[in-house]
Amino acid sequence: MIKFENVSKVFEDGFQALKSINLEVKEGELLVLIGPSGSGKTTTMKMINRLIDPTEGEIHINDTLVQDQDPVELRRDIGYVIQQIGLFPHMTIAENVALVPKLKKEDSKKYMKKVDELLEMVGLSPEVYRERYPNELSGGQQQRVGVIRALAADPSIILMDEPYSALDPISREQLQDDLVELQEKIKKTIVFVTHDMDEALKIADRICIMKDGEIVQLDTPEKILRHPKNEFVKNFIGEDRLSTFYNLPPLEEALNKAITARPNKGLAESIKRMRKHRVDSLVIVDKEQKYLGIVTAWDVHKHYKEENYTLGDIIDNKISVLGINDKFEDAVELINNAELGYLPVIDYDNKLKGVLTKGSIMEVLADEFLDI
Incomplete structure (x- = not known):
């Protein structure tokens, strides 16, 4: 689905964010990119929709070279959810969700019907929330709208850049549950960036742990917990999480x-x-x-x-x-x-x-x- 081949990135100040990484994201999986600050996780994700271009290497989506595609058209076909949510305050919730289908000149009756379906999907009654404005919603409700806005044009890929990190713990945990349940229904290819290992273990099909612009370990949550590759991974996961597996009886x-x-x-x-x-x-x-x-x-x-x-x-x-x-x-x-x-x-x-x-x-x- 998404393939990185020997991708490197050096910024103008000389900082090397990525060092010849190879990575494949499978169709329909939720892949989490995680690592300390400066590990390259956000840079990796932003290369998928050309917010950042690589210095070397190639990125393909369905065998098509990303670097050859028009950035604007590419981004309209990739859902994007960010921490700041980015809802337009002067637009109603329905108008915010329908923005990308409208820009793509899709049939208005079809996409407005889709808006109602998506609101229902995340537990926001269309009759109650369709005509409200973002400032009338809680942070958790706004983030739900941000997620379904990314789904409105039915993209095959969704990028999520630490979308829940600014929320309170209760809202965050509820939205993580919602995402897992939603992914079971929609089966999109999701690349999710986080710095929270508990979040990664809860939502991911696979976790890609990064450090200093390199991939240290890429595997399922289960296998990473059971078989951390090295001391860095063990320390990053934390002894409390590992103790469940290390202290099991004979x-x-x-x-x-x-x-x-x-x-x-x-x-x-x-x-x-x-x-x-x-x-x-x-x-x-x-x-x-x-x-x-x-x-x-x-x-x-x-x-x-x-x-x-x-x-x-x-x-x-x-x-x-x-x-x-x-x-x-x-x-x-x-x-x-x-x-x-x-x-x-x-x-x-x-x-x-x-x-x-x-x-x-x-x-x-x-x-x-x-x-x-």
């Missing part, structure tokens, strides 16, 4: 007892065992309790007519397993993709220690979060 504290069976057991007997314990699969172990694999009720059903088959003939040994000393945070990630809803846990001798379930993980996480 896996052994979250294990449940596995319902097991030996590989020589018949299929009819296995069905009886599953019914008795109200499960739809069995963990197969040998006489020394060494893990061999899994057999599900579906596996038994497929081969039930084979009278001479035992569980050993239909074992699935490709199921992911965890080691007893694996990190808890890695287990959380794996369990989300576990088709059976659980993962066997083994020790160094391949002996089964138990199973980790989504429920047991949630119990441990709930206890940890309550202690934070």
